[in-house]
Every structure is written in C-alpha cells, then in structure tokens.
Amino acid sequence: MLIEKIPALYGRALLEAADDSGVLDEVAEEVAFFGNLLAGDADLALFVESPRIESSRKSDVFERTLRGKGTDIFVNFLLLLVDKGREGELRAVLEAFGALHDEHIGLVRGEVVSSKSCKAENVENLSAAISASLGKEVVVNNKVDPGMLGGIIVRYEGMVADGSLKTALKELRSEMLSLKFESELVHEN
DSSP, X not given: OHHHHHHHHHXXXXXXXXXXXXXXXXXXXXXXXXXXHHHHOHHHHHHHHOTTSXXXXXXXXXXXXXXXXXXXXXXXXXXXXXXXXXXXXXXXXXXXXXXXHHHHHTEEEEEEEESSOOOHHHHHHHHHHHHHHHTSEEEEEEEEOTXXXXXXXXXXXXXXXXXXXXXXHHHHHHHHHHOOOOOTTOOOO
C-alpha cells in the first residue's frame, strides 16, 4: 500500500506546484510526453530507472537535455525524484499525476473494448451518453481485443458495463444449470 501512496504524493505535489505557478497545462503536456517517451524507449527507461547508474549522472543528463526546453517546475521535479532516489517510480508518479490532473480538470477517461474497431461515431455517441449521465467531460478510447466473441465492455471511473457475448453466455449457462422445474407435468420417480 505504501508503494501506491508514494506516486500519488509526488504526483499531487507536482500538480499543486504547477497549478500554483500557473503552468499546469504546460506541465501536463510535458508529463504526457515524457511518459510516452519512457514507454516507447527502453534504453531511456533503463537509464532513468536503473539503480546502478549514479544519481549525479542522471541529474546531469536531465539538467543538460531538459533545462530551457521544458518548464522549470517539471525539470526541478525530475531532479527532486533523482535526489530522493525515487526515479525508479517515475512512471507510476507520472501516471498518478495524469489521473490527478484529469480529476482536477473534471475529465473522465473511459474505454470501450470490442472485438473489432468501433466506428468513430459510435465511440463519440457513447462518450456523449456517459458525459450526460455524469455531468463531466468524458473521453472514450476504443481498445480492440480480437479474443472477444462479440459485444462490448465499457469501463470508466471504476465502473464496468460488460455487454460481451462471453459474459452473456456464462450467465445463460449459469441460469440453465440452476433451473428447477416446478410443474405438475414433471415428476421425479
């Protein structure tokens, strides 16, 4: 549980510092960019997260490559993580920041899982329907799972609406196995 709290603490600290400095939008863009960079570049992720690489070297690289190109808040934050020995949790911290930022601006992220790519119009309609019911802006992404038989699964804010064919068949099977015939026409011998 402590592992989950640490990224949230650092994420909230970055959010509050960026908001207080009036650069929240810029920092949010930098966090998203850097998070995508870490996810897509295994060498960078290894450099940042490896405990074998000296902190001073990491700090120097961040300082030389990012200072003047990003906000001071974000660069100083990265240097703080390195100084505190928390760079191994950077991805989790960036994810925590993203979730806290979404909450701060009233944005809900959702996901619709389907066996084939959904039409953009259908995803937009789903997004609009969830937005209307929650009274918040909702962004829904379509994730394709070729292993699904059919139907869709919708997830947002910890909620799951499972309309998949697999789940429907499981429920039908369960109902059929639990049926008890109570009729005068059926008798046990």
